[in-house]
Each structure stands twice: as C-alpha cells, then as structure tokens.
Amino acid sequence: MEPKSNYTISESDLIKGCIAGDRRLQEELYHRFAPKMYAVCLRYASNVEDAQDLLQEGFIKIYRNLHHFRAEGSFEGWIRRVFVNTSIEHFRKKSTKLSMVTEKEEGTIEDTDISALENLAEKDIIKIVQELSPGYRTVFNLYVVEGYSHKEIGDMLGISEGTSKSQLARAKSVLQKKIAQYLSDTQKSYTR
Structure with missing residues (x-):
C-alpha cells in the first residue's frame, strides 16, 4: 500500500x-x-x-x-x-453474543492498568490486540482508541453499559497478561 x-x-x-x-x-x-x-x-x-x-x-x-x-x-x-x-x-x-453482566457482577470487576503498552512498538501492540477475542477487541478499540463512552458502545453493539465496562476490564486484564508474556519472551531472547 x-x-x-x-x-x-x-x-x-x-x-x-x-x-x-x-x-x-x-x-x-x-x-x-x-x-x-x-x-x-x-x-x-x-x-x-x-x-x-x-x-x-x-x-x-x-x-x-x-x-x-x-x-x-x-x-x-x-x-x-x-x-x-x-x-x-x-x-x-x-461474533457470538457478548456475555452479559449483572449489576452485582459489575461491581466486582476491577479496572486494569495497561501502561506497559507504552513500552511496545505499534506493530507489537496491534498484534497483541488482534489476539483478543472479537468482543474484547471491539470494546477495547471503541473505548480506548476511538474514545466512545460505555453508553455509546452499548448502543452501537446492542449491549448494556455494564457489559461494555466488563468487556473492557476483561480485555485489559487479558492484555496485561499477554503484554507481560511478550515482554518476558523478549527479555529471554535478549539474554540468550
């Protein structure tokens, strides 16, 4: 291109x-x-x-x-x-339906910090984000990259605001683990 x-x-x-x-x-x-x-x-x-x-x-x-x-x-x-x-x-x-979340469950979902993204190249971030499930990836992109609110995301995807929040929290959690693994693998390759 x-x-x-x-x-x-x-x-x-x-x-x-x-x-x-x-x-x-x-x-x-x-x-x-x-x-x-x-x-x-x-x-x-x-x-x-x-x-x-x-x-x-x-x-x-x-x-x-x-x-x-x-x-x-x-x-x-x-x-x-x-x-x-x-x-x-x-x-x-x-995609299949996103998993719905009750209000009680919503209160137990922690928001995860993914500041480790700042240490990765853009191509590596895209690769890691692509590994997310379609639901997590879509909500993550709409919220973090595009700047939509959870209400707007819910309206776009036909889900509740709480489900959007939970999908984002879960996406961040999965990303955090994937980034940690990626950084660990990268570190190991440098020490060999």
Missing part, C-alpha cells in the same frame, strides 16, 4: 470528482486515506486478511455514500467513522 497521493488536489475537488465517477480521483482518494484507514481496520480485525477485507468494504461504502458527506466536520473524520462502523458491522456478523 504505497502512498502515491497528490495533495495538490483539494478535498472539495476530490469529493466532487469521486461523486462524478472520475476513476483517477477515486484512486487518489484511496491512496490518500488507505494507509490510515488500514491501521483502523487492523485494530478491529483478527488478522491481516480480515483487515484487508474491511479496507475494501469500507472504501466501497465511501464511494457509494460520498454524496452524503455534508462538510460539517472533517472529511477524514467522516471517512474514519465509516471504517469504524464497517468494523462494528463485521463484528456483529461474525
């Missing part, structure tokens, strides 16, 4: 050209945004193949719905939202 973007074309001209069906400008739109959106897809996908599928599906939606962009916010933000929603739809289709 080599960026071959021509940033001399304005966003408004790019949008108008894509809506008009100009293949050259559609290709320009792809090259301008594909690297960043691929990173979004990787965070939600279980593997590279799924991320590539999400990228393709997301751009198809972008091209089909570009006429809906109202320039009320940033164009990149609008595109990012399409990719996040595409990833959520993908999760809903492929």
